[in-house]
Amino acid sequence: MTTTLPAYDEVVARYEPVIGLETHVELGTNTKMFCGCPTDFGGEPNTRVCPVCLGLPGSLPVANKAAIEATIRIGLALNCSIATWCRFARKNYFYPDMPKNFQISQYDEPLCVDGYLDVEVNGETVRIGIERVHLEEDTGKTLHVGGATGRIHGATESLVDYNRAGIPLVEIVTKPIPGTAALAPEVARAYVTELRDVIRSLGVSDVRMEEGSLRCDVNTSLNLPGQEWGTRTETKNVNSLRSVERAVRSEMLRQAAVLDAGGRITQETRHFHEDTGDTTPGRSKETATDYRYFPEPDLVPLAPDPAWVAELKAALPELPRLHRRRLQQAWGLSDADMQSVLNAGAVELIEATVAAGATPAAARKWWLGELSRRANESGVELADIGATPAQVAELQGLVDAGKLNDKLARTVLEGVVAGEGSPTEIMTNRRLEVVSDTGALTAAVDEAIAANPAIADKVRSGKVAAAGALVGAVMKTTRGQADAQTVRTLILERLGVSA
Ligand SMILES: [Zn+2]
Numbered sequence: 001m002t003t004t005l006p007a008y009d010e011v012v013a014r015y016e017p018v019i020g021l022e023t024h025v026e027l028g029t030n031t032k033m034f035c036g037c038p039t040d041f042g043g044e045p046n047t048r049v050c051p052v053c054l055g056l057p058g059s060l061p062v063a064n065k066a067a068i069e070a071t072i073r074i075g076l077a078l079n080c081s082i083a084t085w086c087r088f089a090r091k092n093y094f095y096p097d098m099p100k101n102f103q104i105s106q107y108d109e110p111l112c113v114d115g116y117l118d119v120e121v122n123g124e125t126v127r128i129g130i131e132r133v134h135l136e137e138d139t140g141k142t143l144h145v146g147g148a149t150g151r152i153h154g155a156t157e158s159l160v161d162y163n164r165a166g167i168p169l170v171e172i173v174t175k176p177i178p179g180t181a182a183l184a185p186e187v188a189r190a191y192v193t194e195l196r197d198v199i200r201s202l203g204v205s206d207v208r209m210e211e212g213s214l215r216c217d218v219n220t221s222l223n224l225p226g227q228e229w230g231t232r233t234e235t236k237n238v239n240s241l242r243s244v245e246r247a248v249r250s251e252m253l254r255q256a257a258v259l260d261a262g263g264r265i266t267q268e269t270r271h272f273h274e275d276t277g278d279t280t281p282g283r284s285k286e287t288a289t290d291y292r293y294f295p296e297p298d299l300v301p302l303a304p305d306p307a308w309v310a311e312l313k314a315a316l317p318e319l320p321r322l323h324r325r326r327l328q329q330a331w332g333l334s335d336a337d338m339q340s341v342l343n344a345g346a347v348e349l350i351e352a353t354v355a356a357g358a359t360p361a362a363a364r365k366w367w368l369g370e371l372s373r374r375a376n377e378s379g380v381e382l383a384d385i386g387a388t389p390a391q392v393a394e395l396q397g398l399v400d401a402g403k404l405n406d407k408l409a410r411t412v413l414e415g416v417v418a419g420e421g422s423p424t425e426i427m428t429n430r431r432l433e434v435v436s437d438t439g440a441l442t443a444a445v446d447e448a449i450a451a452n453p454a455i456a457d458k459v460r461s462g463k464v465a466a467a468g469a470l471v472g473a474v475m476k477t478t479r480g481q482a483d484a485q486t487v488r489t490l491i492l493e494r495l496g497v498s499a
Pocket of ligand 1: 032035036037048049050051052053054166
């Protein structure tokens, strides 16, 4: 079915979007949520399993304290109230990658409730309400093989890997977010970005969207101004920050087309497609009663000691937003300059380069200039470019000491990125150091003068501008390693002309 989509500007002029985000974060604990199996990514299928996470009869779960602590810290960082008493619940449904046929989750008694996260969008602060933060266990993974797309359609068989089953998973649910109008897609992206940074600063998860340790479901609805909120759809497992933004936008356009044609929105889950940027229907959305939740009888209730919670709160690190503000001040950057640092993903890199001894201006110059350009060209994240903050600081140290000029420094950096060693090693091995020895330079100057007698005569007769050609000749014989200004002064000196 092909429908012509309306223009985005028209959609936001006619409709008001309401968005909401559900984010799942795999915790980086050493062991699973209810058993002692290891959690690290990438093991051979079904090698990190035991009777508990395989749901074998008679096995009993025991809650992982480190996971509870991590969830409370996330809740505190998101300004939530922490329950003094709550329970796990069974969420019943059948799926091959869930061996017990129920998931241990939390239902009406989540561990953390009613918080908020402030995010910046176009220089404005938007406060996103947090409905709840709860703890549950992850499912296994189903792999459909034999088909072209990796989806079940067209597959000849399906394989199940239970290594992921039982890994602690934190679900963070926002309150509905109305009033964002045309900015809805950007607000959604800014929220997930900020949430990722907050969780990373807590050190409780590696929050890698591409490895699935942070997964996002995006709820979107449209309503006419002044009317009740519309029926929402839930776009599942959106796997990058850019996709979060695209998924909201594409759902807004699709729903507007349906509503414009007099249709109704079906409450359903939808799949986002990276390649086309649009969504297709999944299953019609279950309601809570479909899951027949009831309190988990095999686990005792959870009653975190308020004194422990207060201790965790006092020990929270500086959160990213405040940290960024402090850095911006220390580095003396305008809002726009700070924004380009953020967009380049260079905050931590610059911070570490400054810590290694470079000035903020020099650190920013390398990371946002030469290194960003190389990262873009080779399509990698700046942090994965192959140069470390310590190496960048060392390179700048060589420039400051007069051993490298800007052009040579860029050549050295090329070697660093190629893995040839430290800047000093590359400078030495490739003999890139600036020639500052006047004796060697004078010899090169005399050679250039002798090789270009006509030009030398011109300069002697007062045409000082002609000296440029001689400077060029010397730079060539010294392979760009001389200081051009020094060369020029020497040439004029040797030809008896005052500068
Ligand atoms: Zn296990």
